[in-house]
Amino acid sequence: AQTVTQSQPEMSVQEAETVTLSCTYDTSESDYYLFWYKQPPSRQMILVIRQEAYKQQNATENRFSVNFQKAAKSFSLKISDSQLGDAAMYFCAYREGDTGTASKLTFGTGTRLQVTL
């Protein structure tokens, strides 16, 4: 079974600074997808960024980028120019490739990000 580990329960960053959230995963598959979700206090789950395992290029979405190290099974999220609105719980998630009956997500335990002035 796949597992996703987020070893940082809490992180703090000053506004306008850069922060990196860590995620490692364990799988024997070669085809899979990785995601970062943001959960603000409203509880809504919001997709931040996704990465296909077959792509060597790291995904970027505006101020959000990932460092995907397939051999090391590492998938970290970098937030640049942090803003107060980035304060939230962040979840790393793994999804199997295009096999099986349905694509299920396996989540890490989350990292709570605090943004300070």
Add this chain to the structure above:
Amino acid sequence: DAGITQSPRHKVTETGTPVTLRCHQTENHRYMYWYRQDPGHGLRLIHYSYGVKDTDKGEVSDGYSVSRSKTEDFLLTLESATSSQTSVYFCATTPLRSGSSEQFFGPGTRLTVL
């Protein structure tokens, strides 16, 4: 945003009572999922559906059952609620089986079992 609603949004119940949570979507997505969120555990999959009347168990299915009689509705039932089922429950949908297909989440239901 995908049109996903969950009802009720909050519920307090007593141990031993049956509880049904409803997920309703207007996007005609084929795949639907129920997750529970607990501190220290992230979100864990309870059950999922890959079509009308097609369901399967997830990681933490004990004590839960589901039904899907039409595309838009996915029901989660706790036959006899226990305090360990106090949690926040999320429904999610996706249109495709492909791993790249985004899962869209509902707003969640906070369930407290006394």
